[in-house]
Amino acid sequence: MELILDTMNYFSVLMLVVLGLVVIFGLMNVINMAHGEFMLIGAYTVVAMTGAGASFWLALIVAPITAALAGLAVEYFVVQRIYHRFLDTILATWGVSLIIKQAVILIFGPTAQTVPNPLSGSMEVLGVAYPRMRLLIMAVSVALTLGLYLALFRSNIGLKLRAVIANRNMASALGLNTRRMDMACFSLGAGLAGFAGAMMSPVMSVDPHMGVGFLIPSFLAILVGGVNSLAGPLFGVAAISGSSNLIAGWLSQADTQVIVFVLCMVLIRFFPEGVLNKRKR
């Protein structure tokens, strides 16, 4: 039972991170290698604010805003200049991730930080005692993901967004401001990652390398699920988090990563476009 809850927990947080990546990729065709570092910004905002005496809940609101602003800056100064050069965006955003990570190391030091848990104690769920903080993380992440899906498919803004993803030139010719949409989406994605980082900060050790730890599973999820639809990543995240936690039940963390990776490579070999996508001819 606890295994299922752990899986759900990982799933919901990974989904938040992946969602930002997918929307940015779908909209701008940019693979954002710095995505994990926006998580880092969120987590370290919480570290700085709780360290200065502010409450965790206030920090939880400020963190995504900080990350979103950082995302906006990255979009403005780097990504918008090169988004038509596909491979270069990978390099440039990776360079940005290097810069952010080093800046964090310079400011906070290379060692892991801890954030006091604001919601200690556990609660009886489905017959097991489960930490209340983790339950909250799960609930909020699932609610946010659902909200985003609804916004994407049921709201006016979502409709416009999907129009730009489907055909950028046509949407722009019909009068949609794609430039503003790019900026909004990039910072939204960054903000989501920042929020995920902030939410996770009390239950994991916050160190400068936590971004990469989430980036690799996110990428694997995208590779498995494909990026051309929104159901794809959902499936990918489920596959990655499910198999990770299942195998982690009896093997070490490191071995699990290796096995999950090998499984992913097999999938990628036979479904290069993602499992849920029909092959284009």
Place this chain on the structure above:
Amino acid sequence: MRERFGAYLTAAIWAALAILGLVGVDWLLVQVAMYFCYGILALGLSLIWGQAGILSFGQAIFFGAGAYAYALVTLGMLPSLGSSILVGILLAAVVAGLLAAAMAWVTFAGRGLSGAHFAIVTLCTATVVEIAITRTEFLGGYNGLFGVPPLSWGDEMLGDRTLYYLMFAITLAAFLATVAIIRSPYATVLEAIRDNEVRVRHLGYATRGLKSAAFIFAGVLSGLAGALFAAQFGFVSPSLAGFALSTQVLIWVAVGGRSVPMAALMGALVVSGTENLLSNTLGNLWLLVLGILFVIVVVVARHGLFAPALRLPTPGRLKGMG
């Protein structure tokens, strides 16, 4: 004159490196001999990235494979192969080549992975390979393997100056081989694949095989570089095959210039040399500076800093074709 400037400058740099071997002090020669290994690694990456447009975030996998293969043989851990240095270097090249072939088989199949997917797959592979080595008892796990024998002739260890010239010669050979490939008709097809793979396939080329061949050649170069590095460093560890080194070599090649082998080579020599000079004084700030430089180069000077000055004249057969 303008057209041949790059060729003259390239020759001048090689001459300067040769003279350095005569006048340089020992510690400098040892350092530069080590950087030559990075240079060979960069040459391989410039071939696949600059020509074929294959952006690999995992070249260190092959570097590390070469280093470990050399270490295993020379430490006598593979008894059936003996423990000679030559066998070690050969095995390094073979293992790296086989790994590259396997990688190409997985990723270039069918329509093949798009450039971005390929980058992500190689990135994940490098990370996982590093973890896997850390978990492998036989390869020394987290601690790596110590006491890897240096290059020697008979029973005598090579002196610093001899070693420098040996590395100089190997790097020059690797450079000339890469240039020969890049100036051949084959590389023109690779460039076409980079620009539009589907169209090239429709023209009747087996693009998968052509790309794989370039990737395997780069892999062999990386493996060779790894073996030579292990021999000089005397120690192999999981980080040699990991994500960090893979991305470092990307920075060297991007900063130097991806499409010109000499520029990529200079990128490796100059950036790692500068790093050695500045990392003590700047500490953590150095990586920040390097990151900013890297982003600026990618955004503003996509051909790299050295490429414009070092570009070789167009091969005669392509003259007058626009």
